[in-house]
Amino acid sequence: MSVPQLLSPGWHWQDLAAGQELVTHGRTITEYDLMNFITATGMTEVIFTDQTHHGAMPGRVVPGALTYTLMEGLLVQGMLQGTGLALLEISQKLLAPVRVGDTIHALVSINEIVPTSRHGRAVVHSTVSVLNQDGVMVMTYDAKRLLAGRAAV
Template identity: 55%
Template sequence: MTSDTTPHDDLPRMGQGLFWQDLQVGQRWRTFRRTVTEADLVAFINATGMLEAIFIDADHAGGAIPGRPVPGALTYAFIEGFILQSMIQGTGLAMLELHQKILAPVLVGDSIEAVVEVTGVRPTSKGNRAVVSSLITVFNQRREPVMEYTAVRLLAGRTAT
């Protein structure tokens, strides 16, 4: 087996996100779906310190939500992980603004996915980046919306060759 030491800069990068020039208002994508597990909940509350009784006590009597609810921040983090791994990997420069609405609880055992719709693309004066707005709607396995948020991000553009 020989080792190829020549530069590979001309090869497309696997998993590369979209440049702002690839986007147009109205484009939509669906993320993968993921089931939220008890281990996810425990790891998240331990990492964040969100030690609220409804998250750490499976038999909490004072909870208004039946089942094992998870923090909205966990739902958001999972969906942003999908978006990062697919749409903005290597091209996302900054999250500029975020407006979020929690529409329904997500419970341990629920499977979540999202629809991402581009709602705005505004190139900056430099031209090598743009402000991209999107509406992200998160659904559970019953196709009920559980979260909706708008994200305004700074995305890189293609460099001139």
Template identity: 55%
Template sequence: MSTPGHDAALLGQGFYWQDIQAGQRFRTIRRTVTETDLVNFISVTGMLEAIFIDAEFEGGAIGGRPVPAALTQCLIEGLLFQTMIQGTGLALLEMSLKAIAPVRVGDTIWAVVTVTEVKPTSKHNRAIVSSEIEVYSTRDERVLTYTAKRMLAGRSG
């Protein structure tokens, strides 16, 4: 029995390592950070810090409804999972993160990904892909940067 649409191009498939090279740049779509995002994230992670759970907290260094830098990074990773590495990402091997400016509930974020290295492995048609990710907010302000090393699958055949 054949799968309907098997002969059609697959939407949403990530890049195989053979399809990318050092120097390539990609931009994610934009995503607005919501109060629900904040509440769900701090609840599931236990990041119940006063600046995140008290909308009127006055003792912090950041005004408004700030969100953890980890949430910002996770939302960007989600955008990458749905696009660049969907079905081809095998492992996140290493990451280094730097928070530059606060992100608040209601901010819209997106990222620019620059591939810095593609290094094929000796086994199983895989490669280690390194990239730099710059995250921007509503005001076109760079708010977060991180580097990531991932293992990506190769094209079969």
């Protein structure tokens, strides 16, 4: 009997190349996402909890941290499942507000791959550009991750 093949395995560092671009699926942010996130994190600021609040940004804005974590979730599901070993470094810029009802996705650009001296791993440096449904870049971040390599046969 054969061993079943795993659905949606992550990408090993050998499957990537500097200059390569990848795109995630989209994800619509719901009121439920916002309320669960701010409740779990304690970010119960009125800009997020009061629909009638008239702050500097109109609409039902969400924390930048929620946008970031949703993108990381999409990356885990589509690229890092079982191969992502550690997030080593991140540098982030928030460029435009994200609101409940927005659909976000990311363009991932692989910048550099540096194999380590042990265990067949590599440090993968990428730039993640998060865009909304109108093509507006709302966030960008550079990430350095430790990724597993393919097992030696």
